[in-house]
Amino acid sequence: MSGEIIEKIATLKRQRRAVVLAHNYQIGEVQDIADFTGDSLGLSIEASKTDAATIVFCGVRFMAETAAILSPDKTVLLPDATAGCPMADMIDAKQLADLKKRHPNALVVCYVNTTAEVKALSDYCCTSSNALQLVRRLPEDREIIFVPDRNLGQYIIDQTGRDMILWPGYCLTHARITTEEVAAARAKFPDAVVMSHPECSSEVRAASDELLSTGQMLKFAGMSDYRRFIVVTEVGIIHSLKKACPDKTFIPVSDAAACRNMKKITLEKVLWSLEDMQYRITVPEDVRVRARLSLDRMLEVTPT
Numbered sequence: 001m002s003g004e005i006i007e008k009i010a011t012l013k014r015q016r017r018a019v020v021l022a023h024n025y026q027i028g029e030v031q032d033i034a035d036f037t038g039d040s041l042g043l044s045i046e047a048s049k050t051d052a053a054t055i056v057f058c059g060v061r062f063m064a065e066t067a068a069i070l071s072p073d074k075t076v077l078l079p080d081a082t083a084g085c086p087m088a089d090m091i092d093a094k095q096l097a098d099l100k101k102r103h104p105n106a107l108v109v110c111y112v113n114t115t116a117e118v119k120a121l122s123d124y125c126c127t128s129s130n131a132l133q134l135v136r137r138l139p140e141d142r143e144i145i146f147v148p149d150r151n152l153g154q155y156i157i158d159q160t161g162r163d164m165i166l167w168p169g170y171c172l173t174h175a176r177i178t179t180e181e182v183a184a185a186r187a188k189f190p191d192a193v194v195m196s197h198p199e200c201s202s203e204v205r206a207a208s209d210e211l212l213s214t215g216q217m218l219k220f221a222g223m224s225d226y227r228r229f230i231v232v233t234e235v236g237i238i239h240s241l242k243k244a245c246p247d248k249t250f251i252p253v254s255d256a257a258a259c260r261n262m263k264k265i266t267l268e269k270v271l272w273s274l275e276d277m278q279y280r281i282t283v284p285e286d287v288r289v290r291a292r293l294s295l296d297r298m299l300e301v302t303p304t
């Protein structure tokens with residue numbers, strides 16, 4: 001059955017001149033039919049340079065919106081219109097505008113996990129791959145507002161020594177991971193290295209060996225001499241890691257760390273999306289033009 005769906009997707013992809021982009025948290029079968037799988041930064045770069053006419057974005061809404069901002073001449077499709085990011089919805093444009101009024105001299109850095117309207121009110125956008133490099137470049141005499149992830153924000157403060165005004169947003173999926181789970185996995189696999197996403201709580205970050213974006217986890221696992229890795233992030237990455245390093249072992253710290261929204265995309269929905277050219281993600285032009293500035297600044301900063 002899935003073989004039939006995969007064939008139909010391939011035919012429609014040719015007809016629609018479509019490319020399928022998938023985040024590392026997507027279910028395995030969706031990752032496997034994608035033309036490109038990656039982290040938020042890699043997917044944004046891919047969306048900005050593709051010459052396809054249609055982008056099917058297997059991820060969540062802010063990712064498809066980012067693709068629509070970067071490639072306004074392309075049709076951007078999100079196979080499930082309800083696949084959102086609860087953290088991105090924890091701050092809206094009015095809340096950010098109010099915060100900016102209270103700190104009129106501050107530069108605003110937003111995580112890519114934000115709505116297009118919030119990006120349009122921000123000076124810089126970043127992902128967890130390039131946040132440190134981006135913040136280190138900012139002038140010392142300016143206050144910095146960072147939205148919406150307080151965990152990534154605190155990680156940046158700890159690493160760069162730059163004080164920042166943080167918004168109290170967080171990822172519900174990463175918040176489910178506890179230090180007890182990390183300790184239990186370490187006790188079971190004492191030879192393994194613990195690699196965690198900076199969206200985890202400060203306690204979990206402190207209990208980790210490496211703090212990495214999903215793309216950086218893939219690179220680290222490939223280059224590292226470790227044979228076993230305790231993976232402290234959304235479970236979808238295990239599929240990408242196993243595929244990239246079939247000779248190494250990856251242990252998910254918690255099966256509860258599954259993002260419901262990322263898991264809404266299925267092979268069937270990718271097929272329907274291409275058949276019906278649904279659900280089209282667009283951004284009003286005035287918002288798009290302003291949001292584009294903060295995204296261009298994000299794309300200028302390559303992670304080390």
Ligand code: 13P
Nearest residue numbers: 039040041127128213214
């Ligand atoms: P990265 O893949 O950029 O590390 O992002 C994680 C995430 O939570 C995306 O929603």
Ligand code: SF4
Nearest residue numbers: 085086087171173259
């Ligand atoms: Fe949002 Fe967290 Fe899901 Fe990423 S894993 S899309 S940050 S809720």
